[in-house]
Amino acid sequence: MTESPPVVAENAEQRARSGLIAGLVCYMLWGFLPLLFDLLDKAGPLTIVADRTVWSLLFVGVFLAVTGRVGETRAALRNLRLVRTLVVSSVLLASNWLIYVWAVGTGQLVEASFGYFINPLINILIGMVFLGERQRPLQTVAIFIALAAIGLQAVGLGRLPYVALAIAVTFALYGFVRKTVRVESAEGLFIETTVLVPVAIGYLGFSFWQQGGLGLHADPYYMGLLLATGPATAIPLLLFTYAVRRLRLTTIGMLQYLSPSIQFLLAVLVLREPIDAAQLWSFALIWLSLAVYSADAFMPRKARARTS
DSSP, X not given: OTTHHHHHHHHHHHHHHHHHHHHHHHHHHHHHHHHHHHHTTTTOHHHHHHHHHHHHHHHHHHHHHHTTOHHHHHHHHTXXXXXXXXXXXXXXXXXXXXXXXXXXXXXXXXXXXXXXXXXXXXXHHHHHHHSOOOOOHHHHHHHXXXXXXXXXXXXXXXXXXXXXXXXXXXXXXHHHHHHHXXXXXXXXXXXXXXXXXXXXXXXXXXXHHHHTSOGGXXXXXXHHHHHHHHHHHHHHHHHHHHHHTTSOHHHHHHHXXXXXXXXXHIIIIISOXXXXXXXXXXXXXXXXXXXXXXXXXXXXXXXXXXXX
């Protein structure tokens, strides 16, 4: 009996570490995703989001079949309360996709990355208000550094960042819904894309009729890129929902900085968007904040207890 509490604590710590690894890989993949959307700029945001939905559904469906999880998916689909919750998350997800793809296509990747800089603070706020999460001293330091960085981002933009705020709020709410619903990552994503796919197919059919043909879908190069949006969308989302069920929402919030940092570099170095000194300084502070928070996450439990 005396051995049970340490075993439980160790299992919880292993879950947290596996969640942290999944989260890191997820945000790195998301960081480089704008390069794919930039190559698809001729397709338009609605077409890209519609194709993302269709090919993500097929990719996740094959994944569930190969891993023998079709039965769990059917059971989840019979749970009407769960499906209703996932309808909400699917709307939030589609809204976030559409705003983000539009921002990349219109040369606003810097502001889009700013949106994902804001997102962790909204995650932290939701975690503290609705889930009763509290912060350890090092985590609090990291949060204040992140607040300073976000303030500098706002100064650099010189206006209220409507696109960034929309991106931040939709994805924070999506993460909160997926945190609270009891469904595994692949099954949940399959249901979400199943909800969205009739609208996606309807839009694609309308666009084919309006164009009098398949348009870019008839071009093997663009068709290949559109097909790639399936795994490019599904794999990070599977990792994200895996991580969000194993980590505190505040930890997910701080990991979120990795993706916009990569996007920020892509915007400046690859896509040649303009940048000023305030935004550069905010980028440095964001990375400092992530380093402090990650140091606390990897610190052994006994060491964390001494600093609390």
